[in-house]
Amino acid sequence: MTEEKKEKKPHKRMTATRAAASIGPMVKEFIAGTNRARKEGTHKLAYTFIVCHHEEILRAMDVLPVWTENFAGVCGAKRDAERFLQRAESLGLSRSLCTYALCGIGYDQWREELGETPPDAPWGGQARPDFMIETGQILCDPRSKWYQASQQFMPDIPIYNIDLPYPLFQRDRDHREVLGYYHRYIVKELRGLIAFLEKQTGRKMNYDRLSELVDLSDRIWNLVHETYELRRAKPSPMGTGDAMNTMVPMNFMMATQECYNFFSDLKKELEEKIARGEGEVEEEKYRLMWGGGLPAWYALNDFNYFNGKGASFPVETTYRMVMPLDEMDLPRTNDPVEHLAWRWLGYWTFWYDKARRRPGSEPDVERLINWVEDYDIDGIVVHQAFSCRTWHVGLIWQLNQLAKIYKPIPVLMIGTAGQKEKTNREVPSLILESDIIDITSYSEIDTRNKIDAFIETLESVRANRAA
């Protein structure tokens, strides 16, 4: 059995919440569910990506998403991605490319060559889709190139590419000047998706059902936000380690009642923990923010290592893909597609106004500042995954800029005159480096050394903290 074999398999990770612990079987069930649907022909299957604002449309048309990033992440977490990565390399793809995509393309080519699931594929493998939904976006090139590359081996599978731009932050421009035409374009793209799905499934979209699902996801957005805000408590009841699990329903089950129920339950669990004064860590010494970067999926145990040093993670920017709708000032509309497009734009431009009001700020930096204050953060950790330019380019600059414009910690230093002086310093930060699923890029010894050094920095900053 793949589960039990090598000594390489990591120890089962400790989670702070019961909710997070329930994710494993949930993910296994999606994958098993799509394999069943393929076998029994009960649903159309679509390869697709998370964060495309199209889950409501897919679910309204009973199309089952096959989340290819998720499958690659599972391979990574099970430390069984290497053979698929090597397969992709043997086709001519460079290891420096998004390793999720390499894993997926390697897997697809192998499956097509064999005419069946590759041997011992994690959790039954990734089902062959009926069609593939890519997204141009502005965020990530692999989202436009990945399925196109796989299509070389499955030319009978059509692709619909939804372009989903948002206006980049430009300091001298109010983004509202351009939102109108961005909105019009996104609406057309989403309507195009609906037309594509109608053609592929032979069914018409039920717009009442779509409206219900959009309404449901709106409520889930607000619920998730309220739930995560509970982590402001001291001690914080849930950390980023758990959030890397709870991102599953948020990103893979949006617009479903199960997702709503999951977060309702999680919210209750967190409220109970707070009432009992129970934190992620028994003795919370330091509160850290995961300030950017996808996690190293094969090394989630590192969060437990941090916990062991008294560090909790009340907040993270990664996979926090929802923001409170009532703070977005969205134009009212009865049309669910128009609403989805406004919500998309509202999410991506959420921090623009605030960033413009603070000299030297920028939306990602602004978010860091706001959350340092909201969650009372002592230090920031980011992870540089070498194969992902999307989420990792700019992290060094963000930390630099943050240090430049935001110095919230009063410390006592020995000044030039030899006397103790009070000065303000920036929030300490740590940069970890490896990859999302390529474990050869990771050195546990090296990483843990870095974590140890960081904890010492936090101790020293605290020791020198002025009143």
Added chain:
Amino acid sequence: MSDKEKSIMAEVERQYGNYGVRTRELCAEGAKAIGYICSFVPLEFITAAGCIPFRIRGDIREPITRGDSLLETIVCPFVRSCFDLCVKDRYDFLSGIVIPHGCDSMVRSYSVWSYSLNFPYFHFVNTPTVVKESSHEFFKEELRSYQKSLEDFTGKAITAEDLQKAVRLHNDNRLKTKALYEFRKADPPLVSAAELHKILTVGASLPVAEANALLDEVLAELGRRTEAPVKKGPRILLDGACVDHSAIADIVAESGGEVVVDTTCMGTRDLWPLADEDGDPVASLARRYLDRLNCPKTYRENTTGTFAGDAEARFGDIGARAKEFTVNGAILYLYKYCDPFGFEVPARKAYYESLDIPLLCLEDTYSAGTVGQLKTRIQAFLEMIG
């Protein structure tokens, strides 16, 4: 070489050796130059605004140092080199920079560029990823925003006539370049890859009218040439992204071959597609930059249902160039960390195979230090096809 020829080529050499010298002079006299990276930046608007579009280049001989303290090393090394040179004030005569939605390396580093460098003008042009009716509609509006940003910067309106004039000038520039390439069809070519690289590089650093005048002189001289500057040998097509240096062409030449045509950004990708000169110039430029420019960053829908059909639609221009210039082999030269091209390697390989064109794939880090390793591979490839 005639004396006249010596002087125009010497002028090209002079400007190449001190890249930007002419535009720097013009800026000292009050002109405004706007720098750009990537073929997707619509240059016509910059010209119509009365400014000089200036192509920012990297430098493979300059180790990336200061840039690395601000930008991750997983960014395309060409982009990093350009950024590093900007930080080192190599292009301090510029008034601004325009960056398009070309690739993640550019898009995700836009904030780093615009906050770290002190130019008064920065703009991002959000080129769509797909080519549909709605994309053209969106892109026209986006180009109008771009136009407005230039108007705000210069304090002057850009009229439709200004744009139309710029369209004609830039088309002229492209047609003259195409005429230059014609000299490479001969066997052996009448202009060497090294010379052509220098001419095109200098051209991209000048106001377009001056570039056109330079090209006219070069074309006249080449027209008088009777002797080829290179010997007969394997004819190579160079495929790739922003190859702004001649290291590959030089190594090919040293190994007895010659690069006779390219499908790279500083070459035919940039310079072949024309813009329509009639009708609304904004719409015409939207069409040229969204659809006619052929780059992996643009998603082309597979309407044929087969891989062969898809490959022909996406890469047909490569096949056409290979045929026109009778190539014997091709080199696909990519930078490490390049996603748009990187994902296409298997498809491109299959396409070259379908045309029976031997292909060498090189992945490089954009540095003069790797020349020895490149030499071995290129020489071995030429030995293989020779």
Added chain:
Amino acid sequence: MTKAVILGEGIAASVIGPTGAEQRRLANKVMEEALARAGLAFEAIAYVVATGYGRINVPFADRQITEITCHARGIHFLFPEARTVIDVGGQDSKAIRIDSRGRPHHFIMNDKCAAGSGRFIEIIADTMNIPLDAVGDLSLQSTSPATISSVCTIWAQQEVASGLAEGIPVPDLLAGVHHSLADRISRMALRLRLEKPVVLTGGGCKNRGLIAALEEYLGCELLIPENPLITGALGAALMGRDIVEKARQNNLPLETRPRVLEAIHLLG
């Protein structure tokens, strides 16, 4: 290393000398020694082909040909049925697919990083204070190979040091190191989609532990030449002979350099 092969009816002489920064001097030296062993004057040599990294630093060479083409030719001569060649040298490794005439049609190289070459094992052997020619056999005594990084020599060193401190047996650590190198090389080679028979050449052939690990990772048997260190030079000599014969057949003159070994003066 610097090697020379003189080819007549058969191999008249073969010499293996040290490598170093003074490539021209080393080239001269091995040439002199080879001539002495063959009992030949320099003028008797019809054609000289240089190959390898230092090929541009052989002033008396008539032609320079890459080691890709030369290894392919040399191995084809020794194993006419071979279709894939893997060369594991001290500084790099490469894999070459060859056709039935011994001409390469696809190749891939790893010359960017010590972790993909014989240097990897050299450095670790040094760290552990074990002679390089003993590590291979010692690794074969392992019953449970340790897991060692295949990506970075420095990390591997750290892991070996850490392993020694934890009391992991030396053969297990060495087996881990050999597996790492084999993994790295096979990943490179598999990008070519191997065709059998596969021949291994280069200094790596002297290491039985590496051969065993490579056979495991590649999933096939490896043919080994008797003199793995000279297959590149042999191939170069064969290419030279081809050039001479072609010139004779076509009645064309052959351009050659003066048969003189110039004295190399060191500066300062």
